[in-house]
Every structure is written in C-alpha cells, then in structure tokens.
Amino acid sequence: MQLFHCSHCGFVVFFESFQCVHCGSALAFDPDAMAMLALEPAGGEAGRSGLWTQRPARAEAPQPPGRYYRLCGHRGTHGACNFTLPSDAGDAPDQLCVSCRQTRVLPDLSVPGNQRRWTQIEAAKRWLFYTLARLGLDRLPGEQGPVYEFLADLPGAPPVMTGHAQGVITLNVAEADDDERARRRLALHEPYRTLLGHLRHECGHYFWDALVLRGGHLQAFRDVFGDERADYAEALRAHYARTPLQPADWQAGHVSAYATAHPWEDWAETWAHYLHMVDLLETAASYQTAVTVPHAMAPQRQQVHDPFSQPRPGFDAMVHDWAPLTLLLNSLNRSLGQQDAYPFAPSPGALAKLRFVHELIASRTA
Known part of the structure; x- marks a missing residue:
C-alpha cells in the first residue's frame, strides 16, 4: 500500500482514514483516480444534491469547483466505507461504491x-x-x-x-x-x-477460473502446480486426516503446508503470497526503505523498489528486495515480543510457482 497525504494540508493519512487528524478535512478514497482526497460539501444546488468537492490545497487560493463526488452509502448509514462514487452515480442515499x-x-x-x-x-x-x-x-x-x-x-x-x-x-x-x-x-x-x-x-480461486481456465493457460498451470483434475473433496479429506497435519517436506515445493492438499489450493496459497509480496514491497518503497543486508564479511545496503514503478521490476528483482525486507519485518516484530509477521521462507520450488503467478499477471496486463 502506498503512503497517502491529505490533499488539503499535506499531512500523512492512510488508506483507511475517514478524517485528517491534522486539519480535520473529511477524507475519501477515489477508486477511479486511486487517490485519497480531502473533500467538503459542495455549495449551491450541488450541495443540496449530496455532492462533495475537493478542498483546495491550503497554500492555494480557492478555485471554482472541479469534479464532484458522492460518498458511498455505507458511510452515511454505517460509517463503514470511505470510498467515493462518481457524481453521476445517482442521488439515492444508498448508492454503493465499486x-x-x-x-x-x-x-x-x-x-x-x-x-x-x-x-x-x-x-x-x-x-x-x-x-x-x-x-x-x-x-x-x-x-x-x-x-x-x-x-x-x-x-x-x-x-x-x-x-x-x-x-x-x-x-x-x-x-x-x-x-x-x-x-x-x-x-x-x-x-x-x-x-x-x-x-x-x-x-485466488476466482482468478484461477478467470486467468488460467478461461485464459487458456491450463497446461502451463499443470506443468507447474500439477493436475487439478485430482478429486478435490477426497484430497481435502486426505489432507485433514494426516498425522501430523503438516507433511515434513512441504517447504520444498510449496509456500505453505495447506498448499500440498491439492493443485487448486497450491495455486490459491501461492496467489495470496504473491499479493502479500507486492503489497509489502509497495509499502516499504512508499516509505523509501533501504535495508542493509546482514553479512559478517560484506554487508550490502539496498533500496526497496516499488513493484508498480514503470517499467515494472521483474520477478527476480522483486525477490531480491523481498528476502531482506521480510527479515527486517520479522526482526522488528520479535523486538516487540510478537510472532513473525511473515512466518514463511519460500524455497526455490515455491518461488517457481510465485514466478508463474507474476508472469501470468504481467502477460495479462502488459
């Protein structure tokens, strides 16, 4: 997740924020622009129609209203959402965001x-x-x-x-x-x-249907994850009947023990871990994080790169940033007496599956 700032005062705010604690502005996330906005009720007829407009930056003179927004209906009824809707989404109070x-x-x-x-x-x-x-x-x-x-x-x-x-x-x-x-x-x-x-x-199960099955990558999937035609219900029964539940060798080719249950679960677990990876890398890059990789002979300092920068980093570059970042993250957690935030260490076999997910997404969105 990237770091956001209040568009009115410039103070740091977060994706979950409803109000800027520094200037008091109402905050809402615009999913079309992927931006956090400081808003205020629009004036005149627009305001009476429940529309909002962006507050000008504090250093700027007031400007005529630009784009208008509506707030998600769940914000007004339950205080449960901070997303916006386009102004032409309709004026019913229960209109919901995307x-x-x-x-x-x-x-x-x-x-x-x-x-x-x-x-x-x-x-x-x-x-x-x-x-x-x-x-x-x-x-x-x-x-x-x-x-x-x-x-x-x-x-x-x-x-x-x-x-x-x-x-x-x-x-x-x-x-x-x-x-x-x-x-x-x-x-x-x-x-x-x-x-x-x-x-x-x-x-991940949904995107298996969308990207692998309907996307025409079924054989490539089977080459990496195995044949998903194996009986799914029986595979889960066998998994939960194991003693111990976690097979001793699961780390050799899987991101988690549960991933050994069936190729569909292997894919879903790998998909989830890929989302963990890109989110944590984006967060660290947003804070301009640099990590000195511990090494007794020659410690190396490396900057964490944004996985969404253009051109986007390749998978090897992401893993290069990811490994020391998870060491830092887990060490910080242990310093507070907490369990590891990321209690995994992907093996070469698991990384090959993560690479498959990365390349499939990259080819689909290129």
Missing part, C-alpha cells in the same frame, strides 16, 4: 457484533480491491466477479464454510473475531491467519 457493490449478502446487522465484524471484513476487502486494481485485475474484460457473501452461523444450521464457488466468495464473519480466528489457526496448525489473507486466498 467495492461495496461486490458484496451481495450481508449478515444480519441487528445481531450484536455483526456490524463490527462486517465493517472489518469490508475494510479488508477494500484493501484487496486496491491491490487488484494496482495489478490491473479489477476490470478484466468479459469477467463479472468476484462477488462476496458474508454470512454468520445460525442456531441449528450447518456452520458457514469460508470458500469459493463459481465466482462467489463466502466468508464466515466469525473470522473477524480475533479469539475465534486464533482458535482456528491453532486447531489447523497454521502459522498465519488474517481477514486479508483469507480474501487474498479465496480470490
């Missing part, structure tokens, strides 16, 4: 805790939307998905299973509770489990 429109089923928000859970999940989904947009994957020609259903367990009904099917990503909103997510992580012997990680993984 990210919120992707969610077609919400949990019952009258149930205590569900609004908080849903709000946290939507925030993670907007983060995912940003990364996919930066990669040029938010508007693939001929593709309509993914869409999302955020559901809660109901008494007497089977538990909601997080997963993907035919373009629909389902997430159990209980995953928004830290204690429940930690319980599931420990029960499944996972080193990492987050809302954003779930969404990145599940959208």
